[in-house]
Amino acid sequence: MAFRMHGAPDEEDLRPIDPGTLRRVFATYVWPYRRRVASAAAAMVLVSVTGLLPPYLLGVAVDRCVIPGDLRGLTLLALVYVGVHLVNWLGSYYQTYTMSWVGQRAIYAMRRDLFAHYQRLDIGFFEKHPVGVLISRATNDVESMSELISSGIVYIINDALTLVGIVAIMFYLDVRLALLSMMVLPLVILLATRFRSRVMAAYREVRRQVAKMAANLQETISGIRVTQSFVREEVNRARFDATNRDNYRANMRAAYLFSIFVPLVDLVGALGMAIVIWFGGLSVIGALREAAGAVAGPAGAGGLTAGELIAFLTYVTxxxxxIRDLTVVYNLAQQATAAAEKIHAILDTPPGVEDRPGARDLGPVEGRIVFRDVTFAYVPGxxxxxxxxxxxxxxxxxxxxGPTGAGKTSIINLLGRFYDPQEGAVLIDGQDVREVTQRSLRRQMAFVLQDTFLFSxxxxxxxxxxxxxxxxxxCVEAAKAVGAHEFISRLPEGYDTQVGERGGNLSVGQRQLVSFARALIADP
Structure with missing residues (x-):
């Protein structure tokens, strides 16, 4: 069983799972598919039951068919064995596909809600949060939730049912031997507890380092023109190498913990197996001697058949x-909880600028603009x-x-109501822009920004x-009006030419002309 480790943009405290956070996620994004989850849970029960039968059937085959030489019975049990595995496969297929379907639906809805909320948030929010962080929320953090929903739930239910079933069968086969095999259980629990606390810290460091590397990449690629202009390639490469090295070390730390924990659990399991082999072997030897009329083995050792010992040993393995899987799932849940908290922190962030209750649409305007005693600050004070x-x-x-920082851009931002003034009012045709809907206000404006942005x-x-x-x-008429038609006509495919990301296939002047045509055709 293996899970991927995802990046996240910030450090988190080592906190326990918050059931409230997970409940909110499941109530919002999983509950709508509760019928499919219920059918998958039924399949999980079937998978667990059919997974428990093969060792028991093996023991029965040895005791009742192999030793007595019953070929017909052996053939029948072999067919039953294959049938059980076929049913197990069908159940596994259904539960895996169904929960993957639910998980993908959930993250689809989560990403949709997150993107829609990004569209509603004010400009000030994006100025305070790095782009790489916001992208990470919709990719890495959402993917962490997907793993918990698609894989984590399956493992939790299957492993819990399997664990209970194995313990019940072991006690059914031989109470004394079951108690002896449990002697190493406290050691397994101790290992799992120690591993859980250490791997949580390792996971979070991995998430932090992946986020740092993503932010470094995003910044470097976005500013590649400046980097090359100032011949900073070697410096940036050194910075990225350092970040990449930290990420490598964090991942190796996590891998180191896993490489220790898994073999240790197997070693403890081998100790439990050795106990069962010794005492179970004595029990079988005693039973065989009694059956042969010889002197019985150690006191209380008789009564276990060879087939039961084989089945018991299989269950012990x-x-x-x-137990090992549930420990890993717990850490997956920790990651998913941290991711869910960060996702909901964004979803719970109200836009800094919202339409007021009862805001009306702004009708066609003549265009008289008045700033009345306006005071504005991005940062209080x-x-x-x-x-x-x-x-x-x-x-x-x-x-x-005016000079840089005089407030020229701020005046435009207030006019388009990307921000609200702390004092005073901005009016268009005598109407306060805070009393009308943002959509109707901006539909009657066209912006040509200093930093021209073109979309792919x-x-x-x-x-x-x-x-x-x-x-x-x-489009042609608008381009002609601003003097852009001539250069557009010379492009390889004219108006159907791809401009590339952020208009990278065009010069700065050409991008500016396209933005003029864009503002003109909007016809505000």
């Missing part, structure tokens, strides 16, 4: 596997604008001029971004 008042008449062209797709797709229903002819 399988007894420690569920550090005001960017203080008591700013001015007006712009419809059709009037206004240039905002064709030139035409980017021009019609603000009005998806615009025809190709309208």
């Amino acid at each position: 399988r007894f420690y596997q569920p 550090e005001e960017v604008l203080r008591g700013v008042s001015f007006s712009v008449e419809p059709g009037q062209r206004v240039a905002l001029v 797709g064709t030139v035409a797709d980017n021009i019609r971004f603000g009005r998806p229903g615009a025809s190709l002819e309208e």
Whole structure:
């Protein structure tokens, strides 16, 4: 049994599983598929039961068919043995497929909700949170939840049922031998407890290092032009090597713990097996001597058949596997809980700018803009604008001029209501922008930003971004109006040319012209 270890962007405290967090995830994303989960659980019971039968059948075959020489009975038991495994396979297939289906549906819904919430959050949120962190939430953290839902639940139910079933059968076969085999159980529990606390720390370090490496990659690739312009390739390579080395060491630490724990459990299991072989062997020898009329073995040793000993030994070898698996699943649950807490921390974050209750749609405007005694600060106490008042008449062209940090961009952000002022008001045609819906307000604006951003797709797709229903002819007219048609016509596929990520296939000036056409065709 093996699980992948996923990255996450920040460190977490070594805290126990919070049932409330997992309950919320299951109530929201798994409960809608409860009927499928219930059918999978029934299949898990079937798998556990059929998985417990083969050792017992083996013992029966030895005692009742092999030793007496009953060929017909042996053939029948062999067929039953194959049939049990066939039923086990069918149950395993159904439970695995069904829970994978549920897990994929759950993470699909989780990613959908997370992406939709990202779209609603205000600009200030994204300025405070690195892009790599937000991407990690929707990829690595959601994937951790998928593993718990798809695989973790299956292992928890199967291993728990298997463990209970094995103990019950062992006591049914021989109470004394079962008690003897349990002598090493405290040692297994001690190992599992020590392993759990250490591997939790190792997992979290792996998650932190993977996130650091992802953030380093994202920053380096996004700024590759600057890197090459300042000949920083070697410095960046050294930085990435250091981060990559830390990630390697963290993963090797986790692998080291697993490489110690698994063989140790097997070693303890071998000790339990040795106890069963010794005392069980004495019991079988005593039974054989009694059957042959010879002197009985050690007191109380008789009564166990050779087939029962074989079955018992098989159950003992399988007894420690569920314990080992459940320990690993517990750590998987720890990872999933930490991931769920971070995902819900974002989902529970309200947008900094929301439509007020009763906000109305802004009808067609003439375009009179008034800033009335506006005070604004991104950080409390550090005001960017203080008591700013001015007006712009419809059709009037206004240039905002000032040094860096004077508040030019902030005025545009307040006009589009990407932020709200702490004091004062911004009005369009006499209406406070906080009293109208953001959607209706921004539909009547067009922005051409200093840092031009184009999306992956064709030139035409980017021009019609603000009005998806615009025809190709309208795109051409908008491009002609801003002087972009000539260079677009020279592109390999004209308006169907792919611009690449962030418009990387175009020059800075060409991207600026496309953004002009995009603003014009929106026709605010």
